Amino acid sequence: MKPDQAAHNYRLYIETVGCQMNMLDSELVVAALRKQGYQLTADIAEADTILFNTCSVREHAEHKIYSALGRLKHSRSRRPDQVIGVIGCMAQKDQQLIFQKAPHVDLVVGTGQLAQIPELVAQSRADREKRVAVSLDRRDATRQQVSDSFQSYDPLRDPEMRPSPFQAFVRIMIGCDKFCTYCVVPMTRGPEQSRPPKDVLQEATRLAGEGVREITLLGQTVNSYKYTVDGRIWRLSDLLESLSGVAGIERIKFVTNFPRDMTDDLLQAVRDLPKVARYLHVPVQSGCNDQLKRMKRGYTVEEYREMMARIRATVPGCAVSSDFIVGFCGESDESFQKSADLLRECRFKNSFIFKYSPRPGTKADELFADDVPEEVKRRRNNELLAIQNAISEEDNVALIGREFEILVEGLSKTAKKEQLDDPRVGGTIQENTGTCDDHPQLVGRTRCDRIVVFEGNPRLVGSLVDVHVTDCTQTTLIGSIVTREFQHTGSDLLPILA
Secondary structure, three states: OOHHHOOOOOEEEEEEOOOHHHHHHHHHHHHHHHOOOOEEOOOOOOOOEEEEEEOOOOHHHHHHHHHHHHOOOOHHHOOOOOEEEEEEHHHHHHOHHHHHHOOOOOEEEOOOOHHHHHHHHHHHHHHOOOEEEOOOOOOOOOHHHHHHHOOOOOOOOOHHHOOEOOEEEEEOEEOOOOOOOOOOHHHHOOOOEEOOHHHHHHHHHHHHHOOOOEEEEEOOOHHHOEEEEOOEEEEHHHHHHHHOOOOOOOEEEEEOOOHHHOOHHHHHHHHHOOOEOOEEEOOOEOOOHHHHHHHOOOOOHHHHHHHHHHHHHHOOOOEEEEEEEEOOOOOOHHHHHHHHHHHHHHOOOOEEEEEOOOOOOOHHHHHOOOOOOHHHHHHHHHHHHHHHHHHHHHHHHOOOOOEEEEEEEEEOHHHHHHHHHOHHHOOOOOOOOOOOOOOOEEEEEOOOOOEEEEEOOHHHOOOEEEEEEEEEOOOOEEEEEOOEEEEEEOOEEEEEEO
């Protein structure tokens, strides 16, 4: 048998597109497959199991997946035992359409069936039959039946798939009931369901035992969390208070928030609980009431402003980021300028700005014409980005000279590239020893989620350090570690700023 036709080699390649929820889903899938003996590989040509965890929020994400699938059209001839799977949101939405566009795909597995992947991969490899495992359509069954078909999948974790060994995502809810007209998530993720508080607490405790120091709570609209236990209603503020008692967890973040559900008790929890990051991601999408109504966002610009005022008053210094969609159906120049004005007024820490693309199956695609030309969308996108970049740089400049407590995440992108290119380490990143440089550039974040780079010993990764900010860019603070000396005076140790 030729080497390139060897038997099943248990090499897994997985590519993830989309949000943090997809990143967590991939971690869980990899952990389950590892139990079957699989090993991850970054070389797709080496793998005989290839999975694409997909996103359907924007058209570009889907095109990227179909392009990648196209490049695998003839890979089966080299590896007869190869199994190719499309999983996640695009799988739930497109289902049989994926087989029509990419006949060499073996598996289509929706967001609610990820736990079945090890079994489905084995079956497909054994009999070469195509398989589809997806949840019920919300229009074809009762809410409870549909909810039951979208089961949360959190049995296993895989540290190698996390943002860093010290950071982890924790899902506290799945699904969405907001039904914004442009969005496919209510269809691809199913009805809104919150996890039991005890399950979330147990998972956080287990992660802390594995060395995780920062957890990010995930939900499509995370501040809509609601769960009733023995007659008591748990909200996100209650969950944050409970999680704050987990020993070893030093930072707690949560994304993404919905403006209408930004309650005072949640803001007070952010203010009063030291472990909770003073950072809120609250998408506004548009600064025009007509557009918000067409999007079915459920709030007005005035109500969003009122929410922002409550955030500023309750949690002084809290960083807020947002999302904007430009070029949505019917957006005039005047409507767009209202978005630009709101961006200037709110001065978000950062904004994620997207050009609208129609999504089949959404109300916007059914009811409205995609009537804003692509070049206009591009121009508006660039204009909002320029405004946001200017705001970010101005706000970062104002932070020069201040000190912040930083959770060190690892080597910066620059340091990783330098070590990969350094012949002294043979292209290997030596994070634990700092072989290339005793003090390479590290990266971390403040409690307000601002990125900070500074030179330091790689052994600091995973710890909390104080950093003095000396410079900045539009996106990053630049600083140096604050060192402290101790003078021994009798039985007292007096800290002195070095």
